[in-house]
Amino acid sequence: MFQNLSPAAVDSILSVAEAFRADGRTHKLDLGVGVYRDAAGNTPVMAAVREAEQQLAAHQPSKSYVGLAGNLRFNRCVEQLVLGQEADASAWVTIQTPGASGALRLVADLIAASRRHAKVWISDPSYVNHAPIMQAAGLAVERYPYLDVATGTLRREAFLEAVAGLGQDDVLLLHGCCHNPSGLDLTLADWQAIATMAQAQGFLPFVDMAYQGFGDGLEQDAAGLRVLAAACPEMLLVYSCSKHFGLYRERTGAAMVKSAQPALVRGKLFELARRSYTMPPDHGAEIVAMIMASDDLRANWQAELEAMRLRMLASRDKLATALAQRGLAADYLRQHKGMFSMLPLSDAAIARLRDEFAIYLVAGGRINLAGLDESRIDELADAVAQVSQV
Ligand code: PLP
Ligand code: TYF
DSSP: OOTTOOOOOOOHHHHHHHHHHHOOOTTOEEOOSOOOOOTTSOOOOOHHHHHHHHHHHHHOOOOOOOOTTOOHHHHHHHHHHHHOTTOOOTTEEEEEEEHHHHHHHHHHHHHHHHOTTOEEEEEESOOTTHHHHHHHTTOEEEEEEOEETTTTEEOHHHHHHHHHTOOTTEEEEEESSSOTTTOOOOOHHHHHHHHHHHHHHOOEEEEEEOOTTSSSOHHHHHHHHHHHHHHOSSEEEEEEOTTTSOOGGGOEEEEEEEOSOHHHHHHHHHHHHHHTTOSOOSHHHHHHHHHHHOHHHHHHHHHHHHHHHHHHHHHHHHHHHHHHHTTOOOTHHHHOOSSEEEOOOOHHHHHHHHHHHOEEOBTTTEEEGGGOOGGGHHHHHHHHHHHHOO
């Protein structure tokens, strides 16, 4: 049966994690996979999550199926988090999914079911799984210019020119905040320009929101996508609770679709879900719903999230200073948002960091600033300065 399988494509991020695990050097430093780490290098269960889990374990009345849309209270929470407390979500269909990954595939299937020849435009560079997931649904993928690696800035003119060329068969996939892998976010003026073009040209905006609260704060991080949501009659949104609720393995996310045909869309999403995973896991979604419904748990979660955000900001600032002290201009680290930035390093320099210094980056130079303990910033800056010399 399986002798004709072609070898599996490797995941460039998970393979870094594997190589790191296999490295016996004790001073090794993992700046690869995108999980938040505290000062001790751990990815903790957030206190509000732990508390909600204990309440749930004590009082959950049943483990019976929840239904194709998943946890309805969770879906309302996601709408409020992403669109705002006061927003009118009546034009949106929201269904819970197994992580944002599940949502990406579900909306990709939805696009393919309504317009088989649609093209999905993703940023250059983008999240490793964007292209494979879209292509798995049969969609064509194109890349739009985004990051200027050397300066860490937006290739604004080329980016806006690419968006200006999009039409009714095109889907524009944007990162809501804390762009993965670059950390480079759009300005509010950019979002407004995109909204104006979407209305005039008829392309479909599609936002992937995986790091709300990791950039400038919960409300601030959603400001750009809310401009699109207010202006555009149709829009796609995928949402992840992996990072800001620390629920990674609980696979907690949502797919949201704004359209003039909500009943049709809802029915099709249910059909597509039924054909694959059928119903999402409830545990993480119920935890989110419980946290958002309790003033105490919510305040506790927000405070912990804010502390995480400030820790990443401090790492950015300290690494930028340390690199500048070694003659490497790195102010872009202070401009970028969230966990990631890309160091402008060659493949050979990245390989030297791994082989000579046991420092692991993702191919392309992405570093996870949340993986960087303060005590090791000088060591990283020294190594980067050494491998940057030609
Ligand atoms: N989208 C982006 C931009 C991401 O960085 C990630 C990372 O985990 C995901 C989606 C997938 O998230 P989830 O764990 O919810 O599937
Ligand atoms: O970009 C990251 O590191 C996270 C985690 O196939 C991740 O989004 C990494 C690889 C992968 C799925 C998620």
